[in-house]
Amino acid sequence: MESPTVHHERLVAEHSAHNYRPLPVVIAHGEGAWVTDVEGRRYLDLLAGYSALNFGHSNPDLLAAAHAQLDRVTLTSRAFGNDQLGPFCAELSALLGKDLVLPMNTGAEAVETGLKVARKWGYEVKGVPADRARVVVAAEGFHGRTISVVSFSTDPEARGGFGPFTPGFDVVPYGDAEALRAAMTDETVAVLLEPVQGEAGVIVPPAGYLADVRSLCTAANVLFVADEVQSGLGRTGHVLATRAEGVDADVYLLGKALGGGVLPVSAVVADRDVLGVLRPGQHGSTFGGNPLACAVGRAVVRLLEEGSVLSHTRTLGAVLHERLRGMRGLTAVRGRGLWAGIDVDPALGTGREVSERLARAGVLTKDTHGPTLRLAPPLVISEPDLHLALDTLEHTLRG
Numbered sequence: 001m002e003s004p005t006v007h008h009e010r011l012v013a014e015h016s017a018h019n020y021r022p023l024p025v026v027i028a029h030g031e032g033a034w035v036t037d038v039e040g041r042r043y044l045d046l047l048a049g050y051s052a053l054n055f056g057h058s059n060p061d062l063l064a065a066a067h068a069q070l071d072r073v074t075l076t077s078r079a080f081g082n083d084q085l086g087p088f089c090a091e092l093s094a095l096l097g098k099d100l101v102l103p104m105n106t107g108a109e110a111v112e113t114g115l116k117v118a119r120k121w122g123y124e125v126k127g128v129p130a131d132r133a134r135v136v137v138a139a140e141g142f143h144g145r146t147i148s149v150v151s152f153s154t155d156p157e158a159r160g161g162f163g164p165f166t167p168g169f170d171v172v173p174y175g176d177a178e179a180l181r182a183a184m185t186d187e188t189v190a191v192l193l194e195p196v197q198g199e200a201g202v203i204v205p206p207a208g209y210l211a212d213v214r215s216l217c218t219a220a221n222v223l224f225v226a227d228e229v230q231s232g233l234g235r236t237g238h239v240l241a242t243r244a245e246g247v248d249a250d251v252y253l254l255g256k257a258l259g260g261g262v263l264p265v266s267a268v269v270a271d272r273d274v275l276g277v278l279r280p281g282q283h284g285s286t287f288g289g290n291p292l293a294c295a296v297g298r299a300v301v302r303l304l305e306e307g308s309v310l311s312h313t314r315t316l317g318a319v320l321h322e323r324l325r326g327m328r329g330l331t332a333v334r335g336r337g338l339w340a341g342i343d344v345d346p347a348l349g350t351g352r353e354v355s356e357r358l359a360r361a362g363v364l365t366k367d368t369h370g371p372t373l374r375l376a377p378p379l380v381i382s383e384p385d386l387h388l389a390l391d392t393l394e395h396t397l398r399g
């Protein structure tokens, strides 16, 4: 007889599009940093839904907010008001110190929205001639899967077969302020980049780079659009990875953890002189700003305001990086907070093979590119559980 795992894998193989290649683990239950599969095996989750689960599986505060709202009203559309939208936008904009919030659903939609706003700002405020706006982006970045977003991807897998592409993007190497300066023209309206490149393997830019991006943007009257969909909302031990470097972007793109791992919630956050270019009818989303999403988003904001999750992340982040620094079998370690990209010695196998061995040993993570694994546990992981995961990693790397 088929095992429950094989049964589920067969259904997915036969009836789901093959756009992912998951590890052979079928999860049925999750709580905090732990998940249980359909055979009752338990694992520590060191991927945390690509940081959508920053506050852990089944976070009691987030579930309580969702349950309470489920019993009241879940969707109104923006044709009418709802009593969660205003408080959500007020509380999130206060947390980030910006004037306005534009709620959307997925991260890719936040990126699309940010690009539309930047172009419109370019024409209406900066005075760029019609249809000439350009956006500078960083190579190896990840911003989602829509056609415009993959138009400026440097990953051949993400682009191949999906043309024709949206024009208006200039790609420069990440971390190179001189290249960024050289790419800016009078028609440049925005620089879009991740303050730490997540999918690329948790690439932290050289010290001072984000401050250089800020001053180059200010000098050239260009918007700095920070894609904090993965780096933001606690992952680095700070509300925003840019702010941790003392840098303030003009436009923040949020997603993933904003929905608390419960549902997709994203947002574009900026001051009135930027987001104010949108007027009724010019942009929208049926589900954007729905009361269920806003109620969960408000609970996420409360967790971040309260602050203990951020200090816990900074403390455990130091533990994580201290232990990784000395670990045999790794050729590189990068990261910030509870977020690390580690490159595995090729002699020990590919990233995929090591992640499969780790899964068999009860620790879930996933390779990104070649030898690179990403470690990003829920921020609520306990110190003993973090040590258990790292003991398992250490043991697995010993072969």
Ligand SMILES: *Cc1c(COP(=O)(O)O)cnc(C)c1O
Residues within 6 Å of the ligand: 050, 105, 106, 107, 108, 109, 111, 142, 143, 144, 145, 194, 198, 199, 227, 228, 229, 230, 231, 255, 256
């Ligand atoms: C995941 C991610 C996105 C896309 O978010 P989706 O919700 O998958 O559309 C955009 N930007 C960054 C930096 C991301 O990590």
